[in-house]
Amino acid sequence: MSASKNRRVVLAARPRGLPKPSDFRIEEAPIPQPQDGEVLLGVRYLSLDPYMRGRMDDRKSYAAPTALGQEMEGGTVATVLESRHPDFRPGETVLSYSGWQSHAVAKADELRKLDPKDAPVTTALGVLGMPGFTAYVGLGNIGKPKPGETVVVAAASGPVGSAVGQIAKIRGAWAVGIAGGKAKCDFVVDALGFDACLDHSAGDFPAQLAKACPRGIDVYFENVGGAVWDAVFPLLNDFARIPVCGLIAQYNADGDFPGPDRLPVVMRQVLSKRFQIQGFIQFDYEEQRPDFYRDMAQWIREGRVKYREDILEGLEQAPEGLIGLLQGRNFGKLIVRVAKD
Ligand code: NDP
Numbered sequence: 001m002s003a004s005k006n007r008r009v010v011l012a013a014r015p016r017g018l019p020k021p022s023d024f025r026i027e028e029a030p031i032p033q034p035q036d037g038e039v040l041l042g043v044r045y046l047s048l049d050p051y052m053r054g055r056m057d058d059r060k061s062y063a064a065p066t067a068l069g070q071e072m073e074g075g076t077v078a079t080v081l082e083s084r085h086p087d088f089r090p091g092e093t094v095l096s097y098s099g100w101q102s103h104a105v106a107k108a109d110e111l112r113k114l115d116p117k118d119a120p121v122t123t124a125l126g127v128l129g130m131p132g133f134t135a136y137v138g139l140g141n142i143g144k145p146k147p148g149e150t151v152v153v154a155a156a157s158g159p160v161g162s163a164v165g166q167i168a169k170i171r172g173a174w175a176v177g178i179a180g181g182k183a184k185c186d187f188v189v190d191a192l193g194f195d196a197c198l199d200h201s202a203g204d205f206p207a208q209l210a211k212a213c214p215r216g217i218d219v220y221f222e223n224v225g226g227a228v229w230d231a232v233f234p235l236l237n238d239f240a241r242i243p244v245c246g247l248i249a250q251y252n253a254d255g256d257f258p259g260p261d262r263l264p265v266v267m268r269q270v271l272s273k274r275f276q277i278q279g280f281i282q283f284d285y286e287e288q289r290p291d292f293y294r295d296m297a298q299w300i301r302e303g304r305v306k307y308r309e310d311i312l313e314g315l316e317q318a319p320e321g322l323i324g325l326l327q328g329r330n331f332g333k334l335i336v337r338v339a340k341d
Helices: 051-055 121-125 130-143 159-170 182-190 205-212 226-235 263-272 282-301 315-325
Strands: 005-011 024-030 038-047 076-083 093-096 103-107 112-114 150-154 174-179 196-199 217-221 236-244 276-279 309-313 333-337
Touching (some): 024 315, 038 121, 076 121, 093 103, 093 121, 130 159, 130 236, 130 282, 150 159, 159 174, 159 282, 174 182, 174 205, 196 205, 205 226, 217 226, 226 236, 315 333
Parallel strands (some): 150 174, 174 196, 217 236, 236 276
Antiparallel strands (some): 005 024, 038 076, 038 333, 076 093
């Protein structure tokens, strides 16, 4: 495909269950032209995130679904190719929301300039971007760990979970991660400094979790739901806080959930143990973004927060990348390199 065209990945069909490659279609389109107040962007990096699965369904949610035939949405790092706004010059690097495509037009107020001297620009999609911010606001406003308390988080090697555990450690808590497989668990303990990490695919996972949390669980940062929630639930202490951030184990559910209705049992415990369960979407805390940039940049500089990125080569890898993410095949913040630096 020639570089004189915009390459893009559109939603071809609404998935049933786990998406398939045929639910996506790669297309070429003319490169769009910027109008006054706009810039033309060449996309360099595309972030792949679990929320993209939700956009593929035609269901009422906190954000509108992607229309059939429309390019998939997503956060991007891009280079300004052409500018019709006085604040932007060709060659500058920006954070944009350009979606799964090689070129896009954006309004100036939708962009944030990035200085590659401050940090690798890919971090604007992960630890210094939306996922890191999610961890920061969810733990800071709802989880509120105190020194000595036990914080548990799953998807612990990913961008949200890894930041949750490391911020919990900075706050003086005991951090227990949950991840898929030994390699991820070793990384979470050895490189990220969690106190323990358990493999949720192990047959005796609930017993291992109980052993790793001898004083019970005070904060459960909910990223996955499903069997992990079942193992966590009996270990929750009185007054436990549960920021409900994501339920990735359910995102591919097609129809009713199996098993008996457990809501009465859950609600009895919510009452008797006085749990605080609160769902949130990161943009609910927009006003805390400057604090986040300040604190997270400092923690990274001091080596108190580390991160891992998993970079795929080429826009055509994006569909398989998202399908793999929903099954735990990524190892770290999943990013697609759309164009070479
Ligand atoms: P990750 O990059 O960590 O990728 C998702 C991970 O989820 C997989 O790698 C896998 O890790 C784990 N996973 C997938 N299926 C299951 C399962 N059935 N049981 C247990 N673990 C599973 O994702 P993010 O860090 O970007 O996102 C983490 C969560 O945060 C998601 O639920 C996402 O939707 C949510 N989120 C919410 C936001 C909000 O504003 N509320 C904003 C951003 C993210 P493993 O192999 O270790 O199991």
